[in-house]
Amino acid sequence: MSEAPAGSFRVGLLGHGTVGAAFHSLLEERTDAIEREVGLRPGVAGVLTRSRGDFADILERSDLVVELMGGTEPAREYVMRALGAGKHVVTANKQLLSQHGEELYGAAYENGVQLRFEAAVAGVVPAIRVMSETLAAAHIERVHGIVNGTTNFILTAMEETGASYEDALKQAQELGFAEADPSDDVSGKDAAAKMAILARLAFNAAVHLDEVPYEGIERLTAEDIAYAKDLGLSLKLIGTAERIDGGLAVSVHPAFLYGAHPLASVRGSFNAVTIESPAITEITLSGPGAGGPQTASAVLGDVVSAMIPPPTLPAPAEDLPLVQDVESAFYLHIEVADRPGVLAQVAEILGLQGVSIKSVVQKGLGEDARLAMVAHPVLESKFRAAVEMIERLDFVRTKPRVIRVIDETFE
Ligand SMILES: NC(=O)c1ccc[n+]([C@@H]2O[C@H](COP(=O)([O-])OP(=O)(O)OC[C@H]3O[C@@H](n4cnc5c(N)ncnc54)[C@H](OP(=O)(O)O)[C@@H]3O)[C@@H](O)[C@H]2O)c1
Numbered sequence: 001m002s003e004a005p006a007g008s009f010r011v012g013l014l015g016h017g018t019v020g021a022a023f024h025s026l027l028e029e030r031t032d033a034i035e036r037e038v039g040l041r042p043g044v045a046g047v048l049t050r051s052r053g054d055f056a057d058i059l060e061r062s063d064l065v066v067e068l069m070g071g072t073e074p075a076r077e078y079v080m081r082a083l084g085a086g087k088h089v090v091t092a093n094k095q096l097l098s099q100h101g102e103e104l105y106g107a108a109y110e111n112g113v114q115l116r117f118e119a120a121v122a123g124v125v126p127a128i129r130v131m132s133e134t135l136a137a138a139h140i141e142r143v144h145g146i147v148n149g150t151t152n153f154i155l156t157a158m159e160e161t162g163a164s165y166e167d168a169l170k171q172a173q174e175l176g177f178a179e180a181d182p183s184d185d186v187s188g189k190d191a192a193a194k195m196a197i198l199a200r201l202a203f204n205a206a207v208h209l210d211e212v213p214y215e216g217i218e219r220l221t222a223e224d225i226a227y228a229k230d231l232g233l234s235l236k237l238i239g240t241a242e243r244i245d246g247g248l249a250v251s252v253h254p255a256f257l258y259g260a261h262p263l264a265s266v267r268g269s270f271n272a273v274t275i276e277s278p279a280i281t282e283i284t285l286s287g288p289g290a291g292g293p294q295t296a297s298a299v300l301g302d303v304v305s306a307m308i309p310p311p312t313l314p315a316p317a318e319d320l321p322l323v324q325d326v327e328s329a330f331y332l333h334i335e336v337a338d339r340p341g342v343l344a345q346v347a348e349i350l351g352l353q354g355v356s357i358k359s360v361v362q363k364g365l366g367e368d369a370r371l372a373m374v375a376h377p378v379l380e381s382k383f384r385a386a387v388e389m390i391e392r393l394d395f396v397r398t399k400p401r402v403i404r405v406i407d408e409t410f411e
Contacts, residue, residue: 012062
């Protein structure tokens with residue numbers, strides 16, 4: 001192994017794609033400034049891609065490894081080997097952390113090194129740092145996040161232009177906000193991985209991607225959004241992680257928000273995270289959620305932090321049960337025959353399950369009518385039971401549509 005010059009800090013770079021190449025350029029651009037700030041001069045010790053570099057050789061020559069390859073293998077193996085060799089690791093890989101987090105956090109803990117991952121959730125928005133440092137002593141009750149820029153771009157376009165889901169997706173692809181295969185984004189899976197990571201931090205409890213139920217935006221219609229506007233609501237793909245009855249619920253769903261909720265104004269491809277804790281009420285952080293230079297900036301921030309080791313190590317996870325049936329307000333949209341008594345019958349069934357209606361919009365549609373309503377918070381199982389009963393009524397014309405409503409506004 002060649003001896004590194006005194007005062008140098010060597011970074012092994014795994015992956016040189018969109019983020020890796022942007023990180024490499026930014027590190028070179030900021031080398032002098034970082035040396036002035038930290039007293040060590042960072043430099044790239046070696047680069048690994050599918051066609052160049054040798055991992056073992058790069059590992060040996062590095063003080064810290066930056067993993068920007070993506071995917072779970074061989075990223076997991078390389079990160080484990082780096083941690084095992086006593087090297088700090090910085091990664092932007094949400095798939096890796098949401099599926100193998102406990103193994104990796106454990107290895108970092110045992111080896112007394114840092115595993116940093118600010119860029120894995122919400123790009124450059126410093127949600128990880130704020131949760132693990134600024135709010136380290138706060139009791140976090142709930143985290144809501146718009147953690148996928150592609151879906152927020154699509155929903156914003158549908159809301160602002162009345163476009164269909166298909167047209168808004170096409171527009172996102174043309175402008176580079178959605179990939180040719182957008183499945184992981186629009187299905188909610190990408191957001192679920194990020195919420196598993198945020199939940200681990202917020203509640204110090206192990207949460208695997210497989211334990212996060214998710215629902216995407218593929219089935220939402222321009223009509224849902226138009227009706228919701230009449231009810232004063234705006235539609236987002238929301239990740240939620242919250243404490244409930246001594247347990248923990250983590251999920252991703254489309255949800256309506258009232259205008260005064262801090263996430264309601266997050267538009268286009270931006271990401272945002274709202275953290276609620278009794279001591280602070282709420283904090284909302286927002287900004288660009290992706291992009292090479294933006295993500296690279298978060299990665300470099302982690303590298304600089306790792307150059308000055310903190311005195312503490314991450315604590316092992318607590319064992320909190322995962323709660324499936326959670327209370328929420330709901331939006332319900334039904335097409336019914338336009339005849340007297342229909343609304344009263346729907347209201348009666350809802351009432352039998354303990355569901356009370358907050359607001360209703362009714363519109364005629366030839367011989368039929370459309371009912372769009374918002375119900376006050378109730379257990380999801382009770383609301384779904386009422387909707388199943390309503391679906392069987394002879395005057396109901398189409399399958400009822402149900403979307404969650406987040407009714408906090410923090411005013
Ligand atoms: N793009 C964003 O805006 C963004 C935002 C936040 C987080 N992230 C995360 O950042 C990471 C990197 O994303 P990216 O968009 O930069 O990906 P990318 O453009 O596809 O680049 C991946 C890089 O990793 C290399 N690589 C992949 N598999 C490899 C293997 N088995 N062995 C060696 N090298 C391998 C590729 O090598 P070749 O060059 O030889 O193909 C390429 O250089 C991912 O975890 C992603 O989720 C990305």
